[in-house]
Amino acid sequence: MAVGNGAVDLSAAEARRLLDAGELSAVELTEAHLARIEAIDGDLHAYLHVMAEVARRQALAADARIAAGHAAPMTGIPVALKDVLCTTDAPTTAASRILDGYRSPYDATVVARLRDQGAVFLGKANTDEFAMGSSTENSAFGVSRNPWDRDRVPGGSSGGPAAAVAAGTATIGLGSDTGGSIRQPAGFCGVVGLKPTYGRVSRFGLLAFASSLDQIGPFTRSVEDAAIALGAIAGHDRYDSTSAAIPVPDYRAAMTRDLRGTRIGVAEEYGIGGMEGMEPGVQLAIEAAVRRLAELGAEIVPVSLPHTRYALPTYYITAPAEASANLARYDGVKYGLAVEAPTLLETYERTRGQGFGAEVKRRIMLGTYALSSGYYDAYYVKAQKVRTLIKRDFDDAFARVDAIVAPTSPTTAFRIGARTDDPYQMYLSDVFTIPANMAGIPGIALPCGFADGLPVSLQILGRAFDEATVLRVADAYERSEPWAGMRPPLGREVG
Amino acid sequence: MESGGGDRFEMVIGLEVHAQLLTHSKMYCGCAARYADAAPNSHVCAVCAGLPGALPVMNRAAVEFCILTGLALGAEIPGFCKLDRKNYVYPDLPKGYQISQYDLPLCIGGALEFASEGAPKRAGITRVHIEEDTGRLVHRAGAPGDEVSLVDLNRSGVPLMEIVGEPDLRSPAEAADYLVALRQTLRYVGASTGNMEEGAFRCDANVSVRERGAPLGAKVEVKNMNSFRAVERALRFEEERQRAVLAEGGSIAQETRGWVEASGVTVSQRTKEQAHDYRYFPEPDLPPLTISAEMVAEIRDRLPELPGARRDRFASRYGLDAKEIETLTAEREVADVFEAVVGPDGTAEAARRAANWIVNDVMGLQRARGLPPEQLPINAAQLRDLLDAVAAGELSARAAKEVLPRIADGELPRAAAGRLNLLALDDEEVVRSAVTDALAASPSAVADFRAGKKAAMGRLIGETMKRTGGRAKPEQVRMLLEEALTES
Ligand SMILES: [Zn+2]
Numbered sequence: 001m002a003v004g005n006g007a008v009d010l011s012a013a014e015a016r017r018l019l020d021a022g023e024l025s026a027v028e029l030t031e032a033h034l035a036r037i038e039a040i041d042g043d044l045h046a047y048l049h050v051m052a053e054v055a056r057r058q059a060l061a062a063d064a065r066i067a068a069g070h071a072a073p074m075t076g077i078p079v080a081l082k083d084v085l086c087t088t089d090a091p092t093t094a095a096s097r098i099l100d101g102y103r104s105p106y107d108a109t110v111v112a113r114l115r116d117q118g119a120v121f122l123g124k125a126n127t128d129e130f131a132m133g134s135s136t137e138n139s140a141f142g143v144s145r146n147p148w149d150r151d152r153v154p155g156g157s158s159g160g161p162a163a164a165v166a167a168g169t170a171t172i173g174l175g176s177d178t179g180g181s182i183r184q185p186a187g188f189c190g191v192v193g194l195k196p197t198y199g200r201v202s203r204f205g206l207l208a209f210a211s212s213l214d215q216i217g218p219f220t221r222s223v224e225d226a227a228i229a230l231g232a233i234a235g236h237d238r239y240d241s242t243s244a245a246i247p248v249p250d251y252r253a254a255m256t257r258d259l260r261g262t263r264i265g266v267a268e269e270y271g272i273g274g275m276e277g278m279e280p281g282v283q284l285a286i287e288a289a290v291r292r293l294a295e296l297g298a299e300i301v302p303v304s305l306p307h308t309r310y311a312l313p314t315y316y317i318t319a320p321a322e323a324s325a326n327l328a329r330y331d332g333v334k335y336g337l338a339v340e341a342p343t344l345l346e347t348y349e350r351t352r353g354q355g356f357g358a359e360v361k362r363r364i365m366l367g368t369y370a371l372s373s374g375y376y377d378a379y380y381v382k383a384q385k386v387r388t389l390i391k392r393d394f395d396d397a398f399a400r401v402d403a404i405v406a407p408t409s410p411t412t413a414f415r416i417g418a419r420t421d422d423p424y425q426m427y428l429s430d431v432f433t434i435p436a437n438m439a440g441i442p443g444i445a446l447p448c449g450f451a452d453g454l455p456v457s458l459q460i461l462g463r464a465f466d467e468a469t470v471l472r473v474a475d476a477y478e479r480s481e482p483w484a485g486m487r488p489p490l491g492r493e494v495g
Numbered sequence: 496m497e498s499g500g501g502d503r504f505e506m507v508i509g510l511e512v513h514a515q516l517l518t519h520s521k522m523y524c525g526c527a528a529r530y531a532d533a534a535p536n537s538h539v540c541a542v543c544a545g546l547p548g549a550l551p552v553m554n555r556a557a558v559e560f561c562i563l564t565g566l567a568l569g570a571e572i573p574g575f576c577k578l579d580r581k582n583y584v585y586p587d588l589p590k591g592y593q594i595s596q597y598d599l600p601l602c603i604g605g606a607l608e609f610a611s612e613g614a615p616k617r618a619g620i621t622r623v624h625i626e627e628d629t630g631r632l633v634h635r636a637g638a639p640g641d642e643v644s645l646v647d648l649n650r651s652g653v654p655l656m657e658i659v660g661e662p663d664l665r666s667p668a669e670a671a672d673y674l675v676a677l678r679q680t681l682r683y684v685g686a687s688t689g690n691m692e693e694g695a696f697r698c699d700a701n702v703s704v705r706e707r708g709a710p711l712g713a714k715v716e717v718k719n720m721n722s723f724r725a726v727e728r729a730l731r732f733e734e735e736r737q738r739a740v741l742a743e744g745g746s747i748a749q750e751t752r753g754w755v756e757a758s759g760v761t762v763s764q765r766t767k768e769q770a771h772d773y774r775y776f777p778e779p780d781l782p783p784l785t786i787s788a789e790m791v792a793e794i795r796d797r798l799p800e801l802p803g804a805r806r807d808r809f810a811s812r813y814g815l816d817a818k819e820i821e822t823l824t825a826e827r828e829v830a831d832v833f834e835a836v837v838g839p840d841g842t843a844e845a846a847r848r849a850a851n852w853i854v855n856d857v858m859g860l861q862r863a864r865g866l867p868p869e870q871l872p873i874n875a876a877q878l879r880d881l882l883d884a885v886a887a888g889e890l891s892a893r894a895a896k897e898v899l900p901r902i903a904d905g906e907l908p909r910a911a912a913g914r915l916n917l918l919a920l921d922d923e924e925v926v927r928s929a930v931t932d933a934l935a936a937s938p939s940a941v942a943d944f945r946a947g948k949k950a951a952m953g954r955l956i957g958e959t960m961k962r963t964g965g966r967a968k969p970e971q972v973r974m975l976l977e978e979a980l981t982e983s
Contacts, residue, residue, distance in 0.1 A: 086548045099547065106541050108548060205548040212779035240550050241781050322779055325580050328591020329545045333646065342640075348584065371582070371774035380776055 007032040008168035009487060012077045012225040015171060019066055019076050026062035026076030029171075030055050030120050033078045037122065037169045040490060045144045046154075046164040048083050050123040051090045058120045065118050074232045075118035080161045080170035083124040084131055085216070086205040087111050090121070094207045095139035096129045098355030099336045108205020109240065110174060110216050110233040117232055122170050125160030129357045130327065131181055131209040133157050134429045137420055138359045145416070146188060147488035148454055152413040155185030155429075158219070162189040165219040167490050172229050173219035178209045179315050180409075180433025182217045183445035187408035187457025190447045190486065192474070193219050194226045195433075197464045198440035199244035201230075202237030208326040210319035211242075213437040222484055223446060223475040227251035230467060246465050254468035255475040259296040262473060265303035265401035266290055270432060277428060278410040281451020286407045289448040289458045289477065293405065296476055303397040303404060307389045311435040312427060314390065317370045317383035318438075323360075324367030330355065362423065391439045398463045403473050406432050408445040408457035432459060442467045444474045447483035455483075504741060505707045506734050508670045508700055509621075509662035509714075512677060513655050514687040515628065515695040516560045521652035522627040523551030523594065530649035531693065535633070543652035545589030550780050553578075557625055557654035558601065558784065560686040562794050564656060565602025565623045567684045567801055572791045576601050577783040578625075582774040586646050587630040595657075597775040600624035601786070607660070608803055609676030611669045618673055619661030628653040656686065662701065662711065667730035671723055674698060679802050682869070683827045691722055698726055703747065704737035713749040717761055720754045729754035733761055805830055813837070813846035822854050826869040829853065835875030836882065848882060856896055860903060872903035881908045888968050923975075926959070926967050930975045933958035944980060952976065 007029050010018070018024035034052055041047050055078070062076035081087060084094050086104035093099040107115065114121075128138035136144045136159035144159045146152040147167040154163040161173025162185035175182045177195035186193025194217045201216045208214060218229035231252070236245040294300050332338035332351030339350035356364070370379035397404060409429050419426040436443040441464050448458035458477070462470035478484050521528050524542035541549040562572055579597035602623035609616055630651035635643040658677065664670045678689035678696055689696040698720055705712040717733055720726045732754075737747050751770075752761040777783075800808070802824055809820045809830075824830045836849040853871070860872045873881075881902060884890045890898070890912050901911035934941055937958050943951035952973065959972045 084548075092547065094547070102547070104541075104547065106546075204550050207547045208780075210779075239552060241552050242550075242779070321776060325582050325592050325774075325776070328582065328584060329547070329589060331584065331586070331591065333586045334544065334589060335546070344586065368774065371776055373772045373774070376774070376776070 008036050009221075010171065011222045012074070012171050012220065012228050013222065015077060016071075016073065016228075019062075020071055026059040026066065026120060027056070029076060030059035030078055030122075033122055033169060033171075036167075040167060041169055043145065043150065044147060044163055044167055044169070044490065045142055046080065046125055046160045046167065046169055047123040048093065048095060048126050048139075048141055048160065049090050051087075051121050052123075054089050055120050055122050058115075058118070062118045062120060072117035072232075073228050074114055074172075076120060078120045078122050078171045079114060080122050080125040080164040080173040080219075081111065082127050082131075082158050082161050082173070082175045084127055084176055084207040084209075085111055085124075085174060086207070087121070087124065090124050092124065092207070093141075094130045095127045095136075095141055096330075096355065096357070096360070097140045097337055098330045098351070100140075102336050104205070106205065108216075109202035109237045111205060113233050114174075119172075119232075122164075125158075125164055125170075125173060125175075127160055127175075128157035128181075129360050130207065130323070131157040131176055131178055131214075132323070132359050132363055134180070134184055134426050135414075135416075135419070136160065136185075137416065138357055140357055143416055146413045146454075147490040148190060149413065150490070152415055152454070153188065155188030155409075155413060157181040157185075158193075159185045159188075161219045162186050162191060162193065165189070165191045165221060166488055168487070171221075172225060174216060174229075174233070175219055176206055176209070176214055176216050177433075177437065178213045178215075178319060179437050180430040182219065183408050183433045183443055183457070183459060184430055186219055186445040187455065187459075188413035190455030190457075190483070190488065191219050191221055192223055192226050192447075192478075192484075193217065193445045194230060194467070194470075195436060195443045196230060196234065196467055197244075197442045198437075199242055200234050200246075200248075200442070200465060200467065202233075202235075202240040202243045204237055204239040204243075208322075210322040211326060212322060213315075213319055215437075223444070223471055223478045224252060224255065226444065227255060227471050227475075230471075244465065249468050251468055251471050255472050257472075257476050257479060259293065259298040259473060259476045262298045262403070262469075263301050263401040264290075264293055264298045264473065265301050265397050265404040267303050267305045267308070267397070267404055267406060269305050269308040270404075270406035278407070279412060279451060282407055282410060282412065282456050285449035285451060285456035286405075286458060290405060292480055293473070293477060296480055298473070301401050303401055305390075305393040305397060305404075305435065307386065307393050308435055310386045311390055311438050312431055314383045314386045315430075315434045315438060316366065316427065317379050318387065320363040320367030321370045321380050321383075322367065324364045324371065327356075327360065327364055359423070387438050390435055394435075394439045394441055394461075402462070402466075402469050404461045406459045406461065408432060408459040412451050412454035412456060436461050440464055442470050444470050446474050446478055447486070448477075448481070449483060450486075503706055504704050504738055506665055506667075506730075506737075507662045507703045507705060507711060508664035508667075508730060510660045510664065510670060510673060511699045511701070512658045512660070512674070513628075513697040513699075514564075514658065514681055514689065516557050516625075516654040516656055516686055517688065518554055518556040518560065518654050520554060520556075522554050522557055522625070522654040523652055526652065528653050530653070533649050535645070535647040536649060538649040539651070543589070544648055545591070545651075551594060551778075553781055553784070554654055557656075558786075559794055560654070560684075561601045561623055561625045561656050562786070562791065563684050563797060564658070564681060564686045565605060566791070566795050566798055567680050568602070568605035568607055568620045568623065568658075570602035570605035570620060570623060572602055572786055573599065574786055574788070575599065575783060576624075576786065578778040578781045579775045580778050581626075583771055585629070586644065587632050587648075587651070589630065589648060589651055593627060593629065594778050594781070595626035595775075596624035599783075601784070607673060607677055607680065609672055611672040616669065616672070618663040621659040621661050623656060623658050626655050626657060627651070628655045662703075662714075667727045667734065670700065670730055671727040674723055674726060676802070679825065683799055683802055685799075694721075697721075700726065700730060700733075702730060702733045702737070704734060704741060706741075713747045715747060715749070716751045718751060718753050718764070719756075721756070725754060725756055728759060729761060732759060736761065799827065802827075813850070814843050815846065815850055819850050819854055822858070823850060828869040829858075829871060832871055832875045832878065836879050838879075849878070852878065852882065856899055860899055864903075873899070877902050877908070884908045884912070888970070891965055891968075893965050923971070926963065926971055927975055929959050929962040929967065930972065930979055932962055934976075934979060941980070
C-alpha cells in the first residue's frame, strides 16, 4: 500500500483524495486505525468502546459507494464519537455508571448524518461523566492520557476524541462543548477543535448537560478538515427546535487564505498582556500568533469585553441549574443502573448515589440550590441577566471586528491528579472558553506553538453563524506555521 | 341553607381544570395522543419516554386549541410566551420534569359566564396555559412486600391545557355549574372531549371558608375528584369540615387534601411544609413562542357560536322555552341538527315541532341506545324527511315515532313505514268502510252526536282510527264521518 502506516496521519481531505483516486481503500484506512487502536489505546484509553465490527462493515460499504462514484465528503473517513452521542450499534454511557451498558434505540442526528455520508465509526470515546469536567478524570471508566505526555490529562470533557485525533487513532472526532469541552482538550492535545454557533448543529441525541450551552463540533488535525466535518453535520433539524434554519455555506470555499482587510480583535480581558494564572509559555505563543496574523495582513484591533470576568461564575449557575433538571431522568426506573430498594425513594437514592460520580453530584446540588425557591432570583435570574451583558459585550466588539483571538486555556495540559482535589482550579481551565458558550458564538481552537514540549492553543471567536470567517482566519494562520504537521511521539517510539 | 343570609361564614372556591386537547399527536412528539384501548406503552417514543438525548418539538395544534379556548373565555393572548420546566420526581414523569408554563402563559384573564340556580353568574379566569400529561402507574396487588407498580407511558406527553379560575365561586353547586359550563365551552370549540370519567377533564379545587367579608383564609387544595358529582360532594364535605373547625374557634391549615370517594371524606395528603418546590425555570429546549396578531385573528375566525350566545338566539329567534333550549344547546352537535332541521327560514311552529321531536323522541332513542350525548341516532336530513312526511300527511305522528328506530338504522322514512304497514291509507273506500263499521259499533256515540254533543265526534274518530290500525288520516276520517252522519 502506497501510504503505509502513514494512513493514520492523513487528514480527512488527504484521505478523501486518495480514496477517490483508488490509491487507498476505506478498508485499509479503517484497518490501519483499528490496528493502531489495538496497539496504543490500552495505554491511551481514548476509547470506551471500540466498534471494530461496525467499522469494518461501514468500510466495506464505503468502498462500494466510492467505487460507484457516489462518495460524500465523509465517506470512508474514520471517526471517533464522544460517548454522549447516541448510537444504535454501540453503548452510550456518558462515561457514567448510571448508564453502564445503555443502548440507545435511535441515532443522534449528527451520527445519522455521518452514517448517511458513509463515515466509519471507530468507537465511542471517553469523556468526563456527562461532559462535566476538564480532564476526563471524572470518567467513571478511567482517565484518558495526553498523547504528548502520558502523565498528563488530555483536557476535557471531550478528552477521548481529542486524544484519539492527536494520536492517530481517528481521523476526525466529534465532541460536545458546553463551556469549552471541545476547545480546551483540542488545545491540550494539539489538534483543531471547533465549537459551532449555538443552533448550528442539531443537539438531538446528544445526552444533555446544559441545554442552552451544549453544542456538538469536530476535532480534526487541520482547519480544512474542521470545515469538512462541520459541513457534514451542520444544518437545521426538525427534531431540535433550537437548531437554526439558516443555510449552511460551503466552508471550504470560504477559506480564501486571505486576511487582508480582516479586523481581528484582541481583548485586554483575555490575559494578553498579563493575567494571573496564565503560564508564560502560553502568553508568549499567543503574542507570537497575534503578530503572525498581523503579518498575514489582518488589522489587529484592541477590543474590550468587560463582563468576561463574570462569565465563569455565571456559567457555574446556569450550567448546573440546567443539568439538575436534565439529569433527573436517570432514576433507575426506565433504563440504566437500577439499585432496587424497599421504597421508591430509597431506590432513587441508591441508584443515583451509586450511579453518579462526585462531580456530577456536586453540580446537581449546585443547580438544585440555584433554582430553589428563595434563591432563584439571586442566582439563576441574575446569571441570565449577566449572560445578556456578556452577549452584548460580544455584539459591541463584533460591530468593530470580524474575529477575536484569545488563548484557548491559560495553561498547557496539567498532570493527572494535579487539580482533582480543587474543583475551582479545574473550573479555571475553561475561563477563556466559557464566554463563547454564554454568548452562543462560534469558536475554534488550533495549535499555535509549544511550551515545555506541550501544545499551546489559539482560540478564534466569531459572530453567530459566521463560522466561515473563523475558519478562514484559522486556516490562513495554520498555513503560515508548522504546528499542524507536528505529531505526538506516542506509539511511534517503536515504529 | 349554608350560604343563607344570616350565615357568618362564606365559602370561597377557585377551580383548576386540566383538559386533554383533541390533537392527533402528543404535545412534543409524533406519537398518537389517543391512548384509550391501546396496549400499555404502545404509543411511546424516545421523546415521550424521556430517553437520553431526546428533545421536545412543540405541537402547533395544541397551541392553537389553547388560544381558541382562551378566546372563547375572552382572554388576552400576549404576543410572547414561553415554556418552563416544572421539576419533580415521580415514576410516571419520565424526564423528571414537566414542560409547562410558569410566568408567561398563552392566555391571560377572561371569564366564564354560566347559570347557577337560575341566576346568571360570571367567574373570572386567571390564565390558560399548555403543558404535557404524565404517564400512569398501574398498581398490581401482591403479598405484602410483593406489590408491583407498573408504568404505562401512553399518556405521557399528551397535550394538556390548564384553566386556572379566580376564587369567584361561592358554593359547591356553583362550582359544579361552573364546571359543566366550562366543559360545554371546551366541547363547543372542539378543544377537548371534556370527558371526566376518562380523565380527559380533571379538576382540583382551592377551597377556603372565611368569615363573611374577611380576607381570604388559608386555602386547602382538594384533589382526586373524578366526576362532577365527586367535585360537588367533596366541596360539600370540605365546607362542612372547615365550618366546623372555624365554629369551634380553630383555624384552617394550608394543605393538600385528597377526596376519598368510597368513604366520602377528604384526607390530608401534604402539609404546607411538605409542599413541592418545583424549581421552575425557562425550558431551554424550546424557543419562546411568538404569537402574531394575524395568528390570533385567524384562530378567532374559527370560534363557533358559543353556548351562551346560542341559547340567547334560540330564545329570541325560535321562542323556545328555557328548559328546551338548555337540552338542545347542551351539545353543539345536537343544536346543529336542530337548526339544520328547522332550516334558515323555518317558522316558529316548525322550530317547536323539531325541538319537540329532538328533545323527546330522538333523544329518547339516543338514551335507549346508549349513545354519547353529542351523537344523535339520526342526522338532520333524516329527521327533516320524517317530519316532512308527517306534515304531508303521509305518516301519522304515531307512525313516525314507530319508524324512528328504522330510520336510525339507515332506512328511508317512507320505505320503513311501508314495510311496517304504517303508511297513511290513501284508499278512500277502505276508510269509508271503516267509518261505516265504526258508526255501526258505536250507537251511543252516534246518538250523543246527533243530540248536539260535538265531543262525541272524537270517540267516533278514535273508533275509526282503531279499525285502520291508526293509518287513516284523521282529517279524512272526520270528513267522512261528518258526511255519513249528515246523510243518514
Ligand atoms: Zn412520543
